Amino acid sequence: MSFSLVQSLDPLPMHGRDLGVNPDDLVEPPEMEHEAKQEILENKDVVVQHVNIQGLGRTKEDLLGYEISDVFHAKNLIDVMKKAHVARQKLLRLGIFKEVEVLIDTSDGTDALPNGLDVTFEVTEIKRLTGSYNTMVGNNEGSMVLGLKLPNMLGRAEKLTFQFSYGTKETSYGLSFFKPQPGHFERNLTLNMYKVTGQFPWSSLKETDRGMSAEVNFPLGMTNHTLKWEGVWRELGCLARSASFAVREESGHSLKSALSHTVSVDSRNSAIFPNRGALLRINQVSANDVNTVLSASLWGGMLYPLGGQPSCIADRFYLGGPTSVRGFGMYSIGPQSEGDYLGGEAYWAGGLHLYTPLPFRPGKGGFGDLFRTHFFLNAGNLCNLNYGDGPRAHLQKLAECIRWSYGAGIVLRLGNIARLELNYCVPMGVQSGDRYTVFL
Known part of the structure; x- marks a missing residue:
């Protein structure tokens, strides 16, 4: 499946001739015109007439329009290449494509301009369901982590993740939903539900947390901000019979609600x-x-x-x-x-x-x-x-x-x-x- 963003209402071709010149074709008279056109494009302003994306499956077209729109504003061939590269990085940043290739061609067709270009992004979508398995060692603890992920769940770079971790001191599992704002990936919302059981031998304490949280990330000027609310049902208990009375009297159930704000500048x-x-x-x-x-x-x-x-x-x-x-x-x-x-x-x-x-x-x-x-x-x-x-x-x-x-x-x-x-x-x-x- 593919879609095309164009600057006119007339149907336009999906492909044009490759901008590069094939030496084997130079003997054909029609290619002399193409060679002359290439020389013109290298030395003069150009107009991007079409931006095409090929290989789409479940991805919604409106999401990608935000990421590639700057390519239309390029004024010369070098600018087209730079803006196409930036657009490619934005598409990869969405986390929904395994590969993104860029092809820049001269425009073809009855309405093609002498200095017109077509830019085509060939994408390969990530599988609907992916899994992972790894082990982690740190802070005198080892753990096994299993994960399942549904990338691009609703077609606009949403991501649903389930993770299970089993360790020597901590066991946890959680479900997370990530939703970015189309055109502004750094503005996003994350919802979490989780259960964490941990042991803290330095305090002879064990703790089970069942909670949910909502987190909003957004940039403001040169700073990045995170607003987070978290609600937790906590269950505290003694890890050993030798636990002190000061720890025993803390045992039991409690509810915690917290609102936090983080600001950072990272260069x-x-x-x-x-x-x-x-x-x-x-x-x-x-x-x-x-x-x-x-x-x-x-x-x-x-x-x-x-x-x-x-x-x-x-x-x-x-x-x-x-x-x-x-x-x-x-x-x-x-x-x-x-x-x-x-x-x-x-x-x-x-x-x-x-x-x-x-x-x-x-x-x-x-x-x-x-x-x-x-x-x-x-x-x-x-x-x-x-x-x-x-x-x-x-x-x-x-x-x-x-x-x-x-x-x-x-x-x-x-x-x-x-x-x-x-x-x-x-x-x-x-x-x-x-x-x-x-x-x-």
């Missing part, structure tokens, strides 16, 4: 190994130079219970581990009861990281470029606050007993979605009850 050239640009996300920022990458980050939070009620253990902040303060056990910093970590109502954490190529550059230009040396300095603190003391007392308490660490290691990039670290850490400022480790 990095890569999400895994950036070497230029910057990322700003609420209170987090990283900046990079060309040869080495220096990344700085600072983040924090404060939980204020309403109505004089104590905060729930599942809502509190936790600190420690490779995602916050390296050298300390996973979420093993701060208040604890009989060996179970209870989290805190206020925290801050920061880090300074330096990434450089491997010394002497072994494997340069190939496998060696997947590795970086890593030097880091992390610090942070987590505690509970007496909200009647005032801001100065709060800051003083957060500045007491700061945990920090430094070290070095090797980072391996896994594709363009994840990385694997092996670090030697030196934990400092260790307090009674904190767990720490040297290798991470």
Whole structure:
């Protein structure tokens, strides 16, 4: 199936002659006219008369019109090629085509202009149903992930995804529906329903969450915004008979409703190994130079219970581990009861990281470029606050007993979605009850 966008009401041909010249055909007199026409098109303005898309099945025509409309505005051959390339990238970004090929021809037919061009996109749609299977290892946990996806479900780049994950500490499944705005893919809506069962041995706690969420993403100027609402039915229980009384009294059912807003500015050239640009996300920022990458980050939070009620253990902040303060056990910093970590109502954490190529550059230009040396300095603190003391007392308490660490290691990039670290850490400022480790 195919459709055509044209600039006139008359029926126009789907194909024209190839813009390239075949040397075997130069002996034929009619092709001399074609050669002359090509020379004219290369040196003068052109008019794109038709934009055709071939290979459509379940995709709605109006969706693609937004993505390819700029091709009609091209004024010369180079501009046509550039705008056609941009349109191809937009079509691939929709996630509904496996392949997109572009063919630029001279216009043919009784109404063809001397400087007219036809642009044809040949597309191959993704299957109606796709599946995936993979294993993940991280944070001392392994998991198996199964997924099913219905891309282009209703013909306008909608996507329905089901995912099941079974791990040593967490089991989850969820259903997600993604809907972009036609012509503005970065403006989209995501609806989720899920169930997550997790174990948190540092707190002798197990938690089952059943929830739903709605998320809206949209750009505003140079920033990207995310508005999200989430409603969760939580069930907390003890992971072991030895759980402390402070954890046992948190057990039971509760409902949580949350509304969040995230604003970010990201000009990095890569999400895994950036070497230029910057990322700003609420209170987090990283900046990079060309040869080495220096990344700085600072983040924090404060939980204020309403109505004089104590905060729930599942809502509190936790600190420690490779995602916050390296050298300390996973979420093993701060208040604890009989060996179970209870989290805190206020925290801050920061880090300074330096990434450089491997010394002497072994494997340069190939496998060696997947590795970086890593030097880091992390610090942070987590505690509970007496909200009647005032801001100065709060800051003083957060500045007491700061945990920090430094070290070095090797980072391996896994594709363009994840990385694997092996670090030697030196934990400092260790307090009674904190767990720490040297290798991470």
